[in-house]
Amino acid sequence: MKLYNTMSRRIEDFVPIVPGHVSMYCCGPTVYNYAHIGNLRTYIFEDILKRTLRRAGYSVKHVMNITDVGHLTGDGDDGEDKMEKSARESGKTVWDIAEFYTKAFFRDEEELDIIRPDIVCRATDHINDMIALIKRLEEGGHTYTAGGNVYFSIDSIDDYGKLARLNIDELKSGARIEVDSNKKNPKDFVLWFTNSKFAGQAMTWDSPWGRGYPGWHIECSAMSMKYLGEHFDIHCGGIDAIPVHHTNEIAQSEAATGKTWVNYWCHGEFLLMGNAKMSKSSGGFVTLQTLLDKGYNALDYRYFCLTGHYRSQLRFSYEALDAAKSAREGLVERVCQLKAEAAPSSAPSEKAAEYMKAFDDAMENDLSAPQALSMLWKLVKDGEVSSADKLAAIYHMDEILGLDLAKAEAPKKEAVGTEDDLKLLEERTAAKKAKDFKRADEIRDELKRRGFNVKDTPSGPILERIE
RNA sequence: GGUGCGAUACCCAAGUGGCCUAAGGGGACGGUCUGCAAAACCGUUUUUUCAUCGGUUCGAAUCCGAUUCGCACCUCCA
Secondary structure (H helix, E strand, O other): OEEEEOOOOEEEEOOOOOOOEEEEEEOOOEOOOOOEHHHHHHHHHHHHHHHHHHHOOOEEEEEEEEEOOOOEOOOOOOOOEHHHHHHHHHOOOHHHHHHHHHHHHHHHHHHOOOOOOOEEEEHHHHHHHHHHHHHHHHHOOOEEEEOOEEEEOHHHOOOOOOOOOOOHHHOOOOOOOOOOOOOOOOOOEEEEEOOOOOOOOOOOEOOOOOOEEEOOOHHHHHHHHHHHOOOEEEEEEEHHHHHHHHHHHHHHHHHHHOOOOEEEEEEEOOEEEOOEEOOOOOOOOOEHHHHHHOOOOHHHHHHHHHOOOOOOOEEEOHHHHHHHHHHHHHHHHHHHHHHHHOOOOOOOOHHHHHHHHHHHHHHHEOOOHHHHHHHHHHHHHOOOOOHHHHHHHHHHHHHHHOOOOOOOOOOOOOOOOOHHHHHHHHHHHHHHHOOOHHHHHHHHHHHHHOOEEEEEEOOEEEEEEOO
16 A cells, blocks of 8 residues: 655555554544535545555544634634634524534535544543643643743744644744734644633633633644554645644644654645635635535535545536536446346456456555546446456445445436326327327427436336436 | 645546556547437547647656746645
């Protein structure tokens, strides 16, 4: 298995700490709004990674957090708490908001056939773990208190910014944001707030530094170490997390333990909307539900994500999504045909095995999903492979792709239309039999007016709704 | 201001020194089937071409340099 490691900026051979096992932590959603399809792209990438690791023979322990607490829009005490803002706008409590969007998130994940992480941990359930970690940092001399808040001092360690390759001296901190005057170094960050500019926070907890709430990096360090140990294999997230969030996670984690925290850093690239990234703040906000409402299947979007490499920006467009939809539906239809012809063979032929291996090789080479997909299509169209072997190989591949092909059923188009419509359809069949083609065509036109296409399949005529 | 990344045929998108006269999908077109369509299946479509210009090399989409355009990051963001 080969994986690109952001830390080394190279594709490396993956070697787990414990042979046969992989510990993986993925940054989860901040639940103050729906996930947009750009967010979802990252979770699809992580799901594919997990499935590929399993294929490569590892058992995977996958942990993901839910950020359901005071997540300020700024790293300093500026900006506004997203949870609070969302709660105020909707007239609900912050706890309701968190619950609501957490549910919505997992509904999306299910639709997308994303395997649920082994452990999903809420930040609000782990405040004590965070406090313990901050204490440990305090004891190690990595913190200071100013203006009522506890800060991490980046000058207390000597390799701050190694993941992002930040050149501290040349950074223009404060060029675009207001500098928190409490900070000794502009890149210092808050571990614990007791004195927010924003009074009346609903979510606060007692701590050795006073009642307050955690800074926004500490949860990932505390929870990942709790469930995976102080040294684990893989940490994933979106590329945007590299310069600040992951950089600060590394700083506080390694300052606390005094040793390497994570071996492999894997980051998913952004989904672009038109020519700009999709984001919650700057418009172009498309959710999975938006796509479902337009008549797409969630797996059309999953397929679309698979057509691009996870480390490349992918441009979203409805044109491209339509292409993915057509491709995926074609695939499903072929699989249904194969299923009608044969059961998956238990011992695929050499040729089929070659396709499977080529597929696995592509996936295990830094998740080259587009190449792997092309293997799938070549297999499907290969006239020398039997239906039984094709099915077996397709199922094997789909364990990673997650397109639900084993369960795939041809869309039930017979059920479409009213009784009256179906009666007309029968009439047409009769007219055709009697070679009254004029009448048959009239009926077809009538059905078209009613919104249906007539398809004559080997198993008889069916109606299909015109979209 | 600083730092990265990218530009591939009608569209999306792989490929990053010779197996590339560029994978795969979509679209379009043609054929088979059909009374005719639709659907399905098969095929064609890109045939020295991979932003532009120059260079390295026996050999470049792939390496180097310059140019143009686009994107991202240094602010919250997946």
